[in-house]
Amino acid sequence: WVPLILDLDTGIDDSLALLYLLASPEAEILTVASTAGNVPAAQVAANNLAWLDLCGRPDVEVTLGSPVPLTDPLRTTEDTHGPQGIGYAELPASGRRVSTRSATQAWVEVARSRPGEVTGLVTGPLTNLALALRLEPALPQLLRRLVVMGGAFNHPGNTTPESEWNISVDPEAAQEVFAAFSAAPADRRPIVCPLDITETIEMRPEHLRRLAAAAGSVPAEIVTELDPPGTRSAASVPIIRHLSDAVRFYLEFHRDHGQGFLAHMHDPFAAALALDPALAEYRPATVDVELAGTLTRGCTVADWHGMWGRSPNVDVAVRTDPDAFFARLVDRVGAFARD
Ligand code: BDR
Numbered sequence: 647w648v649p650l651i652l653d654l655d656t657g658i659d660d661s662l663a664l665l666y667l668l669a670s671p672e673a674e675i676l677t678v679a680s681t682a683g684n685v686p687a688a689q690v691a692a693n694n695l696a697w698l699d700l701c702g703r704p705d706v707e708v709t710l711g712s713p714v715p716l717t718d719p720l721r722t723t724e725d726t727h728g729p730q731g732i733g734y735a736e737l738p739a740s741g742r743r744v745s746t747r748s749a750t751q752a753w754v755e756v757a758r759s760r761p762g763e764v765t766g767l768v769t770g771p772l773t774n775l776a777l778a779l780r781l782e783p784a785l786p787q788l789l790r791r792l793v794v795m796g797g798a799f800n801h802p803g804n805t806t807p808e809s810e811w812n813i814s815v816d817p818e819a820a821q822e823v824f825a826a827f828s829a830a831p832a833d834r835r836p837i838v839c840p841l842d843i844t845e846t847i848e849m850r851p852e853h854l855r856r857l858a859a860a861a862g863s864v865p866a867e868i869v870t871e872l873d874p875p876g877t878r879s880a881a882s883v884p885i886i887r888h889l890s891d892a893v894r895f896y897l898e899f900h901r902d903h904g905q906g907f908l909a910h911m912h913d914p915f916a917a918a919l920a921l922d923p924a925l926a927e928y929r930p931a932t933v934d935v936e937l938a939g940t941l942t943r944g945c946t947v948a949d950w951h952g953m954w955g956r957s958p959n960v961d962v963a964v965r966t967d968p969d970a971f972f973a974r975l976v977d978r979v980g981a982f983a984r985d
């Protein structure tokens with residue numbers, strides 16, 4: 647079993663990360679925090695609730711996170727993820743409400759309730775976790791492990807030339823979180839999953855076709871590059887239909903930005919590592935965040951060689967086999983959607 651606290655800014659790839667975890671028998675989702683990022687926190691919460699309901703999991707708690715980053719005003723990115731954050735998908739709205747406790751409280755209370763057992767997964771800005779660390783500075787000892795999708799090291803940024811989205815939206819939060827883990831022992835070091843590796847994991851229509859076929863969807867050919875933008879999926883399986891409508895938007899976004907008709911699987915890959923770190927190879931590093939640079943604010947800087955004289959505070963995922971990841975994604979989400 648892998649008990650989990652999720653903190654998502656759902657988001658198209660966050661949606662797929664959530665589906666992957668819901669489809670994974672070893673994942674025990676204890677709570678889902680909604681962080682402001684791709685879209686405002688309230689919209690993220692609506693998306694989290696809607697996906698959980700669609701997947702038959704109205705029992706899972708959804709909390710609302712901070713509406714704003716620690717210092718900066720909130721920036722959102724509807725051009726990447728669609729007006730509601732889920733591309734062209736039109737999910738039935740949930741009748742449920744968010745939890746009465748905040749995302750920050752949930753982080754602290756859930757971690758305290760099962761000391762040393764819980765894995766935290768953050769696939770959005772680190773605002774909620776930074777606030778939780780202010781409330782409970784012992785969180786690094788209480789968590790079994792932390793996995794963060796964020797940063798770019800030997801790789802250009804995707805938000806500014808030097809910064810990746812999740813870090814760029816709330817650089818102070820990221821800086822506080824990385825600093826809080828500076829004394830973590832090697833087997834408790836957070837895993838950081840940066841653009842360097844997530845941009846090697848390219849979902850293409852072929853993967854969606856395999857997913858639909860595994861789910862028993864008719865037709866299985868659901869997204870082709872020849873369809874006009876915004877074409878809705880005709881898949882017979884509801885989870886596959888909504889997922890295809892979401893991912894199509896992401897494919898079109900990547901194509902419109904010269905990257906090809908593909909979608910980078912940032913968050914789903916981080917989710918896969920939260921369950922099974924053996925899917926990647928790692929390099930320990932001391933990571934810090936540039937806050938002051940006029941051109942480089944939000945840039946993650948890695949000291950790979952101990953030049954700062956500080957011990958490593960994270961393990962950076964550096965290599966993986968994308969095909970092995972996609973095989974797992976197709977098997978798991980396909981079987982789950984079929985049921
Ligand atoms: C990250 O930015 C977001 O838009 C994605 O959901 C992902 O978490 C990639 O930089």
Ligand code: CA
Pocket residue numbers: 654655656657659660684769770913
């Ligand atoms: Ca995200």
